[in-house]
Amino acid sequence: MQLTGAQALIKSLEMEGVEVMFGLPGGCILPAYDPILDSSIRHILVRHEQGAGHMAEGYAHVTGRPGVAMVTSGPAATNLVTPLCDAYMDSIPMVAITGQVPTAAIGTDAFQECDTVGITRSVTKHNELVMTAEEIPRAIREAFHIATTGRPGPVLVDVPKDVLQASMDWWWPESVDLPGYKPTTKGHPRMVREAARMILESERPVIYAGGGILKARAADALRDLAELTGIHVVTTLMARGSFPDDHPLCLGMPGMHGNATAVTAMQKADLLIALGSRFDDRVTGKVATFAPDAKIIHVDIDPAEQGKVRRPDVPIVGDCRLVIEEIVRNIKAMLDSGTVQADTSAWKSRVSGWREMFPLTYEPSDPGEALKPQFCLETLRDSAPEDCIVVSGVGQHQMWASQYWKFRHPYTWVNSGGLGTMGFAVPAAIGAKVGRPDRMVWAVDGDGCFQMTAQELVTASTERIPIKVAILNNAYLGMVRQWQEMFYDERYSEVYLSPDLPDYVRWAEAMGCIGIRVESPEEVQPAIDKANEIDDRPVVVEFRTDSGEKVFPMVPAGLSNDDIVLAPGQDKERLR
Amino acid sequence: MNGSPQHHILSVLVENKSGVLARVASLFARRGYNIFSLAVAPTEDERFSRITIVVDVESAPLEQIVKQLFKIISVVRISELDPRRAVERELLLATVRAEASQRTEILELVRIFEGKILAVAAEALTVSLEGHPDKVDDFEEMLRPYGFVELQRTGRVALPKLEREAARLRALKGRAS
Numbered sequence: 001m002q003l004t005g006a007q008a009l010i011k012s013l014e015m016e017g018v019e020v021m022f023g024l025p026g027g028c029i030l031p032a033y034d035p036i037l038d039s040s041i042r043h044i045l046v047r048h049e050q051g052a053g054h055m056a057e058g059y060a061h062v063t064g065r066p067g068v069a070m071v072t073s074g075p076a077a078t079n080l081v082t083p084l085c086d087a088y089m090d091s092i093p094m095v096a097i098t099g100q101v102p103t104a105a106i107g108t109d110a111f112q113e114c115d116t117v118g119i120t121r122s123v124t125k126h127n128e129l130v131m132t133a134e135e136i137p138r139a140i141r142e143a144f145h146i147a148t149t150g151r152p153g154p155v156l157v158d159v160p161k162d163v164l165q166a167s168m169d170w171w172w173p174e175s176v177d178l179p180g181y182k183p184t185t186k187g188h189p190r191m192v193r194e195a196a197r198m199i200l201e202s203e204r205p206v207i208y209a210g211g212g213i214l215k216a217r218a219a220d221a222l223r224d225l226a227e228l229t230g231i232h233v234v235t236t237l238m239a240r241g242s243f244p245d246d247h248p249l250c251l252g253m254p255g256m257h258g259n260a261t262a263v264t265a266m267q268k269a270d271l272l273i274a275l276g277s278r279f280d281d282r283v284t285g286k287v288a289t290f291a292p293d294a295k296i297i298h299v300d301i302d303p304a305e306q307g308k309v310r311r312p313d314v315p316i317v318g319d320c321r322l323v324i325e326e327i328v329r330n331i332k333a334m335l336d337s338g339t340v341q342a343d344t345s346a347w348k349s350r351v352s353g354w355r356e357m358f359p360l361t362y363e364p365s366d367p368g369e370a371l372k373p374q375f376c377l378e379t380l381r382d383s384a385p386e387d388c389i390v391v392s393g394v395g396q397h398q399m400w401a402s403q404y405w406k407f408r409h410p411y412t413w414v415n416s417g418g419l420g421t422m423g424f425a426v427p428a429a430i431g432a433k434v435g436r437p438d439r440m441v442w443a444v445d446g447d448g449c450f451q452m453t454a455q456e457l458v459t460a461s462t463e464r465i466p467i468k469v470a471i472l473n474n475a476y477l478g479m480v481r482q483w484q485e486m487f488y489d490e491r492y493s494e495v496y497l498s499p500d501l502p503d504y505v506r507w508a509e510a511m512g513c514i515g516i517r518v519e520s521p522e523e524v525q526p527a528i529d530k531a532n533e534i535d536d537r538p539v540v541v542e543f544r545t546d547s548g549e550k551v552f553p554m555v556p557a558g559l560s561n562d563d564i565v566l567a568p569g570q571d572k573e574r575l576r
Numbered sequence: 577m578n579g580s581p582q583h584h585i586l587s588v589l590v591e592n593k594s595g596v597l598a599r600v601a602s603l604f605a606r607r608g609y610n611i612f613s614l615a616v617a618p619t620e621d622e623r624f625s626r627i628t629i630v631v632d633v634e635s636a637p638l639e640q641i642v643k644q645l646f647k648i649i650s651v652v653r654i655s656e657l658d659p660r661r662a663v664e665r666e667l668l669l670a671t672v673r674a675e676a677s678q679r680t681e682i683l684e685l686v687r688i689f690e691g692k693i694l695a696v697a698a699e700a701l702t703v704s705l706e707g708h709p710d711k712v713d714d715f716e717e718m719l720r721p722y723g724f725v726e727l728q729r730t731g732r733v734a735l736p737k738l739e740r741e742a743a744r745l746r747a748l749k750g751r752a753s
Contacts, residue, residue, distance in 0.1 A: 118598070121598070121599060122602060122603075125649070126649045129594075146649060178649060179591065179623075179652045180590070180648070180650050302647070303643050303646070304643035304646075307639065308640060
């Protein structure tokens, strides 16, 4: 069967089971947009290429399937760099297809030419410039294989215009031939046994669950391990939802803005069981003083994470789900053969003491005063269905959302953790809603973030993707303001954004959404109820919140986790 | 300098595809590792090339370098070659100032080191030397006082040493004994 390169490209995507792609056409990718008209694949036309990338990420986050973005060459490819880097940092499976100038023009500084493969090399798991139409099926097959196996990540395929126009004999590779790519998925049996032994011997163990739990679809295995051993679990920012927040063993989020119990439990532990987590600086604080007494079991599919930050006592390279299941099996066998688990009761009573003394708190606002962002989020949480998907931008609102939401299911929390991309929420929420149209999707955004990518609400309105956006409008770049208040003597430099400019309600309406403004506490519940009832178009609810509100607890950057700053009124001396 | 303990030799087998060298080089740059020397050429199997990299390990632990390198999809195999268990070679080309009065001395040096004279001009000689990098270092230092017009070294290439044959042969019991 003779096909053009463009037809082969779209057919290859169909062969990979792609149902939806996000993109925006232009000169060099034009040939690939013609066969889309005849394809089963739904194409969602974005308003900015960055939006396409984040939508693909949001889609991948909630479905586990690779998100697909397709854009043209030059500026479109450079606009995709941020989402690619974001997906690389957070290990999101994603396939990006970019147009390129015709092969004869490559290297001549042609119109809309850039060295896409060179520019994206360090922000993709792999990328490739395809030079003949015959290679397209192989390149796409490999791209999906690499993006979704091992440690997932973004893969970019760059296709010159003349390659899309050339004709080829259709073929589909039965298998992939990548001699340098064979991820290890099964843990080393001796290491797994050693891990099981250490877990049973520990008196102060903590499970440090990271985003890898979700990537490996290991939430059930994690729960089995925790319940079998009675070990507490902290869930990092990327792992929120992988272990239910209402479970008695869940300690919530650790790290810079983690709760005091999760941070302190890690500091005082004698064993950290790191599962799909990477000892990020936002979790460890100053590495030299992080969890000083703890032995480390580190399970990660990426061998380069072992010993990158903290040398593990038991390194296990493998798929989190398979390894945890093996550890559970070994522990059961040891218990059956008479091994007795060490007594953790003293530790458990210390942990529950901290939990009682150091809950997340904030001062409720007085009537007539500005809204407390935490109060808005609590009301939103209590009014949303249990399986609601929450998507956030980056900053104070992100931390409050992670702290105050009660996640009960995996894949209900979508955010930009590693790269910290402001503007992530709106497009990622659109991608999430496309992936899970049956779920309610709330984007929790800040006013600074919202202004970066709000135009994608036009995409949402046009494509009838009814997401909901809560803007916590404190008229500031709030997280930067918090740092300037705490560490720069309240010298506020370039952080004020104005509460009224833009007018978020009119802007939302101009983009085909329902816009609602909330200024006082008694309006919060009715506004959320109204938003939750609307299911035929996007809704934007603007909450006018207190500019002075800060995120606590906080471990100041570069300091030890022992130097945690608690909410006003909490006595740190009692964290013993 | 060359061969001293803080340097390590990595022999990296890669798929022979465009951009692989750029991938390896940009990884070193992005992670802040220092390349001391680098040589690359196809292997006996045309699907693969071998990159021989000498890295300065003071700049980063070797283990991280190797693991990060191995994450590159086109990297097939990495072996660290222990200098004591490897054969190493490097090529030096140099054009040296050689007044008529000094020419004999230089020719003598080239003879002692088993180098070659590649070109002769009125006041300069172009010489080459292939050998162990330490020997090449010595040769370079001996030539330096005469003055280099141009100097080019290839960076080392290396392969693992074969097992010593003598011990194995002695252990053989045959009719001859």
